[in-house]
Amino acid sequence: MYTEPKFLAMKEPSKFKRLAELLRVIILQLGDDVPRARREFETYTEWLHLPESERLTGKNQAQMIDLYKTFRTRAGLGFERDVYLEQEPGDREVANEKPIQFAVLVHNLRSAFNVGSIIRSTDCFGLEGVHLSGYSCSPDHVTVKSAARGCQEWIPIKRWDSPFDCIKWHKENGYEIIALETGEDIPSINNVKWPEKGLIVLGNEELGIAPEIMAEATMKVTIPMAGRKASMNVAGAFAIMAFCLRSNAK
Known part of the structure; x- marks a missing residue:
């Protein structure tokens, strides 16, 4: 003051x-x-x-x-x-389509903006929910709320004490554990057969997916880069993958 x-x-x-x-x-x-x-x-x-x-x-x-x-x-x-009550012109009272059975695990993402953007993309492409673990920011964080644009109010969001508990629950309920990561030996999202339901695991902005979490994956995919950079922003990468999943569901 x-x-x-x-x-x-x-x-x-x-x-x-x-x-x-x-x-x-x-x-x-x-x-x-x-x-x-x-x-x-x-x-x-x-x-x-x-x-x-x-x-x-x-x-x-x-x-x-x-x-x-x-x-x-x-x-x-x-x-x-x-x-404006975190609602933008054109927002709907109900979703256009039912959610598909894919969720995302956001573990140890440093950027609150990335967390909020992922929540927003989860709504935009009709995925079923967001799971948080590690030091990923909670949905009440000011920057998360700003980037999520109100989506944090209706998207199911759950925090887990351990990412392995989240992965275990999804495995026990028939979900593929899908690691979105970089690497020349990882199949492109353009050339994979998607399962009926899955948990998408995202990596840390700097370090990627931790090896012990990657070991839990039952499926690995990557987004091919056409330019000089070998990777892209994690929230942007998730949005591309979510679009692919939604398109495949139609």
């Missing part, structure tokens, strides 16, 4: 940008930061002598969103769609 002299010395767009940032935390109820954000927001509005219409007292969700838009506009910025 800024001191009063430092905050009042800021340029007008910067002041309103900060107010909008705090409102975003309050509107989206972003964990333990909400009480702090509310106190900070109320302090700044006092310092600025803003009218009651531009303060929090008595505001419902819709009014706070309107106020957020006002401050973003004064800051010279557009609004962020996730503030």
Whole structure:
């Protein structure tokens, strides 16, 4: 939180940008930061002598969103769609198609953005759910929520103490364990026969799939690279594979 002299010395767009940032935390109820954000927001509005219409007292969700838009506009910025109840124009009340029996295991992914993107792709291509383990971020993380665009609210997400427990459960229930990895000796996704159901295992951004987890795979696939790079972003790779699985199901 800024001191009063430092905050009042800021340029007008910067002041309103900060107010909008705090409102975003309050509107989206972003964990333990909400009480702090509310106190900070109320302090700044006092310092600025803003009218009651531009303060929090008595505001419902819709009014706070309107106020957020006002401050973003004064800051010279557009609004962020996730503030709108994490729902984008064109989102449906129900899915177009039933989920296919494929899920994804997200183990030790460092990037919260990647985790959120994977959750979003799981919804977009109609897979049945996301499983988290290791230090992969939880769906309530602010960046996960931003990248997932609300999908974390309806996609089934389960955290496991161990990735091996998740793999064991899926094996016992008839799922192929499909490792998506790089390697010249791994079959291309263009040349494989997909099973009826499977658990897709993704690797860490830097280290790939750990050898002990790879040993549990019953099937391995890779995405062929046409350019100079030998690999691609894990969330992008998952989206390609999810599209292949959904296309194969039709």
